[in-house]
Amino acid sequence: MKYEHCIRCTICVENCPVFRVNPEFPGPKQSGPDAQRFRSDRERAEDGWVLLCSQCKRCEMACPCGVEPAQIILNEQQRYGKEHPQTPAHLLFANNYYLSALGSLTAPIANMIASSKMGKKAFRAMGISTYIPFPKFHFRTMRREKKILNRKTRKVAFFYGCFINFYRPDIGRKIVRLLSALNVDVVLPPQWCCGLPALGNGNIALAKHFAQKNASSLSNYIDAGYDIVYTCTSCGLCLMHDYPGILKIPQGKKIAESSYDVHEYIIKLINEGYAKPVFGEVPRKIAYHIPCHLRALEIGYPAAKLMAAIPGLECEILDDACCGLSGSYGFKKENELTAIQMGNRAVSLIKKTKAENIVADCGSCRMQLSGLSGMTALDPAEILCEALDIKDQK
Amino acid sequence: MSVTEYDVVIIGAGVAGLTAGALLAERGFKVALVTQGEPTACLSTGCIDVCSRGSSPLSGIHDLPPEHPYHLVSEKIIRDALNYFQAAMTDMGIPYAGGAEENRFILSALGTLKTSCLVPSTMKEAPQDTKDSVHIITFKGLKDFYPGYIISRRRNTKSSVYDAGVYSTMSIASHFEEKEFFEKFIIWLEKLNIDEDKLAFPAVLGLESASEIVDTVSILIGKPVFEIPTIPPSMPGRRLFNGLKGYFHKKGGTLYWAWPVAGIEKTGKVIEAVTTPSEGRPNSINAKAFILSTGSFVGGGLTATRESIIENVFHLPVHISGPRETWFDSDYFSLNHGIGRAGIIADSTLRPAGSSWENIFVCGGILADTEILKNGCGHGLALATAHAAALSCAEYLSR
Ligand code: SF4
Numbered sequence: 114m115k116y117e118h119c120i121r122c123t124i125c126v127e128n129c130p131v132f133r134v135n136p137e138f139p140g141p142k143q144s145g146p147d148a149q150r151f152r153s154d155r156e157r158a159e160d161g162w163v164l165l166c167s168q169c170k171r172c173e174m175a176c177p178c179g180v181e182p183a184q185i186i187l188n189e190q191q192r193y194g195k196e197h198p199q200t201p202a203h204l205l206f207a208n209n210y211y212l213s214a215l216g217s218l219t220a221p222i223a224n225m226i227a228s229s230k231m232g233k234k235a236f237r238a239m240g241i242s243t244y245i246p247f248p249k250f251h252f253r254t255m256r257r258e259k260k261i262l263n264r265k266t267r268k269v270a271f272f273y274g275c276f277i278n279f280y281r282p283d284i285g286r287k288i289v290r291l292l293s294a295l296n297v298d299v300v301l302p303p304q305w306c307c308g309l310p311a312l313g314n315g316n317i318a319l320a321k322h323f324a325q326k327n328a329s330s331l332s333n334y335i336d337a338g339y340d341i342v343y344t345c346t347s348c349g350l351c352l353m354h355d356y357p358g359i360l361k362i363p364q365g366k367k368i369a370e371s372s373y374d375v376h377e378y379i380i381k382l383i384n385e386g387y388a389k390p391v392f393g394e395v396p397r398k399i400a401y402h403i404p405c406h407l408r409a410l411e412i413g414y415p416a417a418k419l420m421a422a423i424p425g426l427e428c429e430i431l432d433d434a435c436c437g438l439s440g441s442y443g444f445k446k447e448n449e450l451t452a453i454q455m456g457n458r459a460v461s462l463i464k465k466t467k468a469e470n471i472v473a474d475c476g477s478c479r480m481q482l483s484g485l486s487g488m489t490a491l492d493p494a495e496i497l498c499e500a501l502d503i504k505d506q507k
Numbered sequence: 508m509s510v511t512e513y514d515v516v517i518i519g520a521g522v523a524g525l526t527a528g529a530l531l532a533e534r535g536f537k538v539a540l541v542t543q544g545e546p547t548a549c550l551s552t553g554c555i556d557v558c559s560r561g562s563s564p565l566s567g568i569h570d571l572p573p574e575h576p577y578h579l580v581s582e583k584i585i586r587d588a589l590n591y592f593q594a595a596m597t598d599m600g601i602p603y604a605g606g607a608e609e610n611r612f613i614l615s616a617l618g619t620l621k622t623s624c625l626v627p628s629t630m631k632e633a634p635q636d637t638k639d640s641v642h643i644i645t646f647k648g649l650k651d652f653y654p655g656y657i658i659s660r661r662r663n664t665k666s667s668v669y670d671a672g673v674y675s676t677m678s679i680a681s682h683f684e685e686k687e688f689f690e691k692f693i694i695w696l697e698k699l700n701i702d703e704d705k706l707a708f709p710a711v712l713g714l715e716s717a718s719e720i721v722d723t724v725s726i727l728i729g730k731p732v733f734e735i736p737t738i739p740p741s742m743p744g745r746r747l748f749n750g751l752k753g754y755f756h757k758k759g760g761t762l763y764w765a766w767p768v769a770g771i772e773k774t775g776k777v778i779e780a781v782t783t784p785s786e787g788r789p790n791s792i793n794a795k796a797f798i799l800s801t802g803s804f805v806g807g808g809l810t811a812t813r814e815s816i817i818e819n820v821f822h823l824p825v826h827i828s829g830p831r832e833t834w835f836d837s838d839y840f841s842l843n844h845g846i847g848r849a850g851i852i853a854d855s856t857l858r859p860a861g862s863s864w865e866n867i868f869v870c871g872g873i874l875a876d877t878e879i880l881k882n883g884c885g886h887g888l889a890l891a892t893a894h895a896a897a898l899s900c901a902e903y904l905s906r
């Protein structure tokens with residue numbers, strides 16, 4: 114957090130999607146380096162508006178001086194969260210893992226409630242927005258998938274994350290099959306929410322609790338010669354950046370050293386000559402929405418590199434807009450309008466490309482963008498499976 | 508073993524780096540571009556100054572001192588570079604007016620006429636002399652633009668204020684891209700019954716579709732319309748960056764954000780990889796060649812210490828005007844500060860002179876003896892040297 118390095122160039126402000134649409138938020142420069150000069154641990158945290166930051170990290174990617182405004186704001190969000198009573202929505206989303214786990218066990222009922230009028234009313238009363246359908250809970254979770262084991266050398270432990278687990282286990286299964294098709298052994302290690310939602314809702318203690326449980330589990334796999342592969346770019350960012358960083362998890366460095374984005378991992382396998390996938394034709398134009406947190410992973414856009422190798426596929430990269438949902442951010446009523454405005458801008462850029470599908474690595478981006486545009490949004494892994502003719506198994 | 512192998516890694520996402528990247532990617536090379544953040548181009552007026560010393564950029568270049576890096580590049584390459592840029596930006600929906608034959612003026616926020624060469628189409632109607640009468644529309648609460656400066660310098664100039672309901676450059680620009688806001692604004696504008704010859708705005712007329720917005724206003728009001736660049740946040744600078752970045756992606760280049768180069772891996776006379784700090788495993792990118800386009804001091808390519816000036820990535824030898832006393836003129840506003848000459852001297856292949864590296868090429872503002880402020884040659888030199896460096900690099904890669 115080098116707030117003294119700020120040269121006040123305003124480049125971060127230009128990149129902040131929230132500042133663009135919500136006049137209540139003073140932007141990354143003022144909330145970050147500017148205000149930081151006046152904050153002290155001995156004084157109460159008073160800047161409630163720091164909660165308006167969605168932690169998309171775009172300011173951080175753009176800053177030419179390495180100031181990390183989002184990190185400064187994240188710390189202040191934790192301080193504010195500790196010193197002020199939490200709203201029901203914050204508590205709920207911080208605990209989204211437990212909520213979803215419960216929903217998953219009782220899927221049919223939970224879905225009925227979530228989509229019913231009364232359910233929506235209840236959500237709104239708690240400060241949860243209902244403008245796009247709340248994700249459908251799924252009965253069969255990844256944890257109940259059986260391990261796919263054979264005797265090949267590369268072994269990965271797949272950190273699938275809550276979104277895949279509770280809402281789209283079908284994509285998780287596809288990724289497992291995709292890796293298996295490349296001769297990789299995939300196991301599903303015991304895992305919990307990565308902790309990012311808790312952190313984003315100002316609850317660092319809960320985030321640490323989750324992170325520590327994951328770290329112990331993943332660390333065992335690393336010791337047994339496994340690489341960790343994640344698919345959700347936000348889980349990934351949390352593992353790579355927050356575990357060794359703000360959460361100070363003892364095994365954090367080890368985990369960051371051994372974790373890969375799934376597409377980054379596939380490229381690694383190709384580069385090392387371990388896998389030689391032959392992609393079939395996918396004759397289509399897609400708009401590839403780059404999730405903010407993929408940019409923040411500092412690994413380039415690996416899925417774009419893979420998709421460029423698919424014959425017939427025309428892929429237009431869009432990395433200038435945030436989808437606006439930012440995990441649970443847009444589900445909070447006070448952020449609803451901001452999230453919709455941000456999302457509409459992303460959608461208008463997508464529509465300009467005249468693409469047939471949206472592609473995005475992040476589940477919540479897909480949910481937001483397809484919700485607002487009416488288009489189908491796919492995971493890049495789904496496109497790869499299509500190109501490799503890997504079919505769904507029931 | 509690094510995860511990714513490239514033909515070229517470009518360091519720095521400014522006008523030079525993105526252009527060199529697009530050129531190499533379209534020739535089929537695998538290109539990665541790493542950057543610490545967004546470039547100084549975002550803070551610029553978005554105009555391409557080629558050489559502002561005379562009425563013709565090319566004759567101006569001809570008259571530059573012999574050590575100026577423009578002389579490393581042939582006139583043909585300079586022309587090609589400008590044409591390539593215009594074609595690329597038109598493709599991205601951000602057309603530029605002007606050409607290599609002639610300089611032109613834009614109206615500055617201080618009311619002066621500033622010399623440039625290629626200008627965004629939204630500025631092409633700027634008055635070229637003091638005759639046209641101008642009506643300036645500004646926005647309530649917009650802190651970064653004061654029409655009073657212009658009015659005090661130009662006769663026949665008036666201004667009106669519109670209340671957009673939002674007060675920052677970014678938010679006003681976003682609102683202009685919304686139909687409802689735009690229609691309401693036009694109704695207000697029509698009621699003004701403007702008599703003046705031309706209509707001027709601070710550069711806030713949209714971000715993605717500024718040229719259409721300016722054209723539409725012009726058709727609806729029946730007068731030429733132009734934008735006046737503002738201090739940062741500068742929309743025309745951002746449009747320039749977004750356009751070049753989009754073009755680079757379109758050609759198949761890969762961009763790595765937040766990737767300050769902290770170390771290099773080398774064998775003999777060849778750089779093999781660049782690395783960046785990481786919480787996890789070493790983050791490095793291998794390539795066969797490297798293009799250094801990190802800019803000078805503000806861009807982050809050079810750092811000045813008390814005694815010397817350092818090139819931050821490869822520690823290449825930096826040319827300086829002499830001991831520290833020669834770095835600064837006693838007059839702050841002088842255009843002859845010695846430090847404006849600091850940078851890397853390149854040979855005719857755009858390799859750093861006086862270093863033994865075979866596979867480093869240099870372009871843009873980090874070059875020595877540019878004196879960009881004095882010569883008015885920033886982005887133009889970036890485009891021209893990026894072309895030369897890309898050609899040289901392509902030749903090296905296809906040996
Ligand atoms: S935080 Fe970085 S981008 Fe923002 S104003 Fe400061 S230096 Fe510029």
Ligand code: SF4
Pocket residue numbers: 128129130131132140141165166167168169170171172173182183186
């Ligand atoms: S993290 Fe995103 S929302 Fe928060 S200040 Fe930075 S750019 Fe704005």
